[in-house]
Amino acid sequence: MNENGLPVLSAVLSLAGTFFFFSAAVGLLRFPDFYTRTHAPTKAATLGLLLIALGSTVSHLGQESGLWLEDLILIIFVLLTVPVSSQMLMRAAAAQGIRQSETARDRPPAEPVERIDEQ
DSSP states (O other), rough: OOHHHHHHHHHHHHHHHHHHHHHHHHHHHHHHSSSHHHHHHHHHEEEHHHHHHHHHHHHHSSSSSSHHHHHHHHHHHHHHHHHHHHHHHHHHHHTOOOOHHHHHHHOOOOOOOOGGGGO
């Protein structure tokens, strides 16, 4: 890709990341209980941050600076820490006895998927 396409790609990635951050904020306000308020925004905010960091990486690739390496380190750090911290928050809430909302408990779990090798 030539030098003229890098800023456009960077802007598209950053705008897509902003959309996911916005959807995470809406989910945080609209979901009924702690568990859904933790789970869904964690996924959307992680994807949003990764897209924004990729946009930053793309914009730094066209320059002579080594800032793209810092962006890649940020991406790796986020991918390693966010799922773990989200899981720990949910386990701590379960240990404290925080319950799911009534609407989440009224829905039955999905049917188990039958494995192909069990037939």
